[in-house]
Structure formats: structure tokens, C-alpha cells
Amino acid sequence: MLPALRPHLAACLLMPVALWLTACSSAAGSGEAGGEPKVTSTPALLQTAGIAYPLDGYAATYEEEVTLKRAQNILVTQCMAEFGFKYQAPEPPEATKSAPNSRIYGVVDMATAARYGYKAPVAAGSEPQKQQVDLSEAETMVLRGPRNQKPDTLPRSLEEAKKKKTKTAMVNGKQIPAGGCGRKSFLELYAPTAQSVDALYVFNLKVEANSRTRKDSRVLAVNKKWSKCMATAGYKVTNPMDPAQEIGLANDALSSPAAINAAKADVACKEKVNLVGVWYGVETAYQKQSIDRNAEVLDLAKRQLSDRLKLAASLSG
Numbered sequence: 001m002l003p004a005l006r007p008h009l010a011a012c013l014l015m016p017v018a019l020w021l022t023a024c025s026s027a028a029g030s031g032e033a034g035g036e037p038k039v040t041s042t043p044a045l046l047q048t049a050g051i052a053y054p055l056d057g058y059a060a061t062y063e064e065e066v067t068l069k070r071a072q073n074i075l076v077t078q079c080m081a082e083f084g085f086k087y088q089a090p091e092p093p094e095a096t097k098s099a100p101n102s103r104i105y106g107v108v109d110m111a112t113a114a115r116y117g118y119k120a121p122v123a124a125g126s127e128p129q130k131q132q133v134d135l136s137e138a139e140t141m142v143l144r145g146p147r148n149q150k151p152d153t154l155p156r157s158l159e160e161a162k163k164k165k166t167k168t169a170m171v172n173g174k175q176i177p178a179g180g181c182g183r184k185s186f187l188e189l190y191a192p193t194a195q196s197v198d199a200l201y202v203f204n205l206k207v208e209a210n211s212r213t214r215k216d217s218r219v220l221a222v223n224k225k226w227s228k229c230m231a232t233a234g235y236k237v238t239n240p241m242d243p244a245q246e247i248g249l250a251n252d253a254l255s256s257p258a259a260i261n262a263a264k265a266d267v268a269c270k271e272k273v274n275l276v277g278v279w280y281g282v283e284t285a286y287q288k289q290s291i292d293r294n295a296e297v298l299d300l301a302k303r304q305l306s307d308r309l310k311l312a313a314s315l316s317g
Helices: 008-014 017-023 054-058 062-082 110-116 137-146 158-164 180-190 199-213 217-232 257-271 275-294 297-317
Strands: none
Touching: 054 297, 062 137, 062 180, 062 297, 110 180, 110 257, 110 297, 137 180, 158 199, 180 199, 180 297, 199 217, 199 297, 217 257, 217 275, 257 297, 275 297
16 A cells, blocks of 8 residues: 555645745654665765765655746646636745755865855855745635644545545635645645655655664764764764764854864864765665665656656646
8 A cells, every 4th residue: 555645744735835845844754674784885985965875766856846846836826826816936946056965964075164164055046935925815715725724634635635525715706725725736746646655755765764874883883983083183072963063063153263173173084984985885775775675665656756747847838
């Protein structure tokens, strides 16, 4: 049986349309346990910008996510127009050419550490977009659905919505879709049928693999080596992913001289003990294990992503 849209996702769909991709994430994975997988390769690795993982092949790229977001905006606009409203959803940021995973294991680039310390550089085009304002009460209700709607009662696929025909409020002589135009557009794009794979399924598997990686004996061992190296540099820290808090750096001091010195020591120690290579090898092994256990659903998710992108292309064309 394929996984249905999870209750937390149903709740997410009540949020403003432009926020759901970034706000609606889950730490829940497949729930499958097992022993530590065999690591077939531990590369000597420091830079992480652009590195790929096994599960990446089943998920949308950043550029594809932007394309899908624009497609969903078009569907929302069309739905709102059916009620007589001229609504324009905020444009998502332009897709950037910045490499993904650049800080998946914290600060790893010496040049970046020397310039920014622990402060993450802002990629061009990634500035948050302003939300449309001054919506009337009727427009808000059509966009998001009636206020008294209960997330657990909302349809989880477009197919279910058409069969269920939940009674909602009327606006301009037309019944509002369950969950409003925001939810309807999501279901059209991400859950057209009851066989649609959870939109967060691949993401959840990645989160699960990363969580298991953090507890892996090989990763714990290399973390200790890194911590010992940092101690010789004058820093008492245990978390290589984000040591800034342990060091005592405030958010407004992440690029201060003290932060830059600490970040440079951090990168040097990661290189010395090959922390990134060990983490990458272990996390890759867990992702491969996850693929083996969930191959059927992942293959379906990949096919459905392809169909989704075709629909998006037809809308923008």
C-alpha cells in the first residue's frame, strides 16, 4: 500500500501558498530500523558544494522546485479567477546556480570561512518574496478555505475531493473547494489520485538517513577526533555541524574576527580527520539501504515527479 498524505502535511496545506515548501517539513522517516550498513567507500573529501547522494535521483532539484512552485501559483490564480478574483501569487526566487549541499556538514570551505566565518553567504536571488497583502475577507476564505475547517477532514487527493464533495461556504455563487484554492492547487499538482506518493516521502527518507548517520559509530568516532583537534586549537566543542553556539557566538557575531578564527580552525580540523569524507560515506550507505527497502515506492515517486514536471511545463507554456 502506498503512503497517504500524512496528517502534518494536511495541516501544512492550510498555510499561505508561498510558504508551504519551506515551512512544511517533517522529521518522520520510513520508520525502518537496521544495523549499521557497510560503507563501500570513504573518500578524502572536504568540499561539499555540488556533491550528490543516492536519494537525490528521486527528488526534484532546486530549479525543478521553483518550476513546480510557479506551476502551483498558476493553478491558484486560475482557481481564484473562477470566483471573480484577480489574484497574483508572489513569484518564487529565481533559480540560482549555487551548488547544493555546500553546508550540509557545516563550514567546510576555508576561503568561505576566512571571509564569512559561520555566517552563511546569501545566494543571489534567494531573498524572501513579499506576500500579497490587502486581501478581502472573501478572497482570503477562497484562497485558504473557511476558518472552521478541520485539517483531518480535508481530502488527501484530488480524486478524493471530487468524490467526497465536502460542503463549504459559497462565494460569488460558487462553492469554495475544501481547503481553498491553495489546497486545491496542491492536490492538482502533488496528489491527483489516491496512489500519489506523499510529497515529502523522499525528503523524509533523507532526514531519516541523516538522523541514523549522526548516531553511527563511525561518525561518532570521527566527531571525537575532530573535537580533540579543536581542543588543541583552544575550542571546547562537540558538534561539528554547528559549533558556533558552543563557542558562544551570538547571531550578530557569526562573521566577527573571533568567528572567522574559529571557523578556520573548524575547517582545518575537518580536513585533518577527514570528517566530511566519513560522514558522506556513511550517509551514502544509509541512503542506499533506504533505497533498497523502499525501491517500489521510490520508483513510483520518480515517475510521478516526471508527470508533475510535464504538467508544470504545460501550464507555463
